[in-house]
Amino acid sequence: MRWLLAGYCGLALISMSVALNDALMVTQKPRALAMRPHSFLNIFCHSKQHPRNNVTWYKADEYNSEQREEIKRGDRIQALTDPTQGPYLYINDLRMEDRGVYYCKMENKWGPGTAVHVARPxxxxxxxxxxxxxxxxxxxxxxxxxxxxxxxxxxxxxxxxxxxxxYEEPETDHIYEGLTIETCGGGLYEELSVYAQADGTEAPWE
The missing domain is CATH 1.20.5 (Single alpha-helices involved in coiled-coils or other helix-helix interfaces)
Incomplete structure (x- = not known):
């Protein structure tokens, strides 16, 4: 029985912590916008606590940047409050320099940010x-x-x-090409009997 009561108490504490975190959670919508120059936009900041008068808006060049500058209100930029949707940032006549990430800060809690991209005309x-x-x-x-x-x-x-x-192969030459046979007296072959003399005899040309 004691273990059952302890379990119920633990579940109650968990549910209370989740509810508290949900109450302190700050959300923004929309999370990303792609706009044309000279148009207008609205960025809403929401929390279950609905603090109407304690919302500050900041701008950074990119997500998770530590350099966030507080937005100054003017003719084009205003911080307003809608009765049903809560605080929101209104920017009119968008310009190229309005590109960046916009954050709302509520009760020392930062919103997740809204990326605004202004397309070049x-x-x-x-x-x-x-x-x-x-x-x-x-x-x-x-x-x-x-x-x-x-x-x-x-x-x-x-x-x-x-x-x-x-590696070009040379031309095939005849083995006897350029070889000339001298003739003696006009015949192709001369009889060799004239030169076949006995030993000791004089040769005809001597």
Whole structure:
């Protein structure tokens, strides 16, 4: 029985801590926005405690940045409160310098942040020019690739031709080409009986 009561007490403490954390949790909506210049936006800050008069807004260049500057109210930027949705930040006539991450701070609790991106204005003629430039670059890259492949193939062919020329077989020459047989008296073969003399006799040319 005691263990059962202890278990109930533990569950009660856990539920109370979760409820307390939920009450102290600060949320923002929306979490990200992509806007055009000269438009307006609303960023809401919400907590279950609903403190209406103790909300401060900050801006940073990126998420988790330690350098957060407090937003000063002006003609374009105002911190307002909606009766149903709670405090919110209103920015009118958005500019490029309004890009960044916006945080609300409520009862020393920071909100998760809302990223705001303002797209740069682009005219139709500028967009058409950029498209044409991209197409031209793609065609140029294709031509350069084709020329590079052709140069490589020609280089390999030239190397193969030089290699074949080094191992070219010589022409087949007749073994007796250039050999001339002297004739004596007009006949192809002379009788050798004239030169076949007995030992001691004089040769006819002596």
């Amino acid at each position: 682009l005219s139709h003629s500028h967009a058409l020019y950029r498209t044409q430039m991209k197409d031209a670059l793609i065609i140029l890259q294709g031509l350069l690739l084709a020329v590079s492949i052709a140069a490589i193939l020609l280089r390999k062919r030239h190397v193969f031709e030089n290699t074949d020329s080094l």
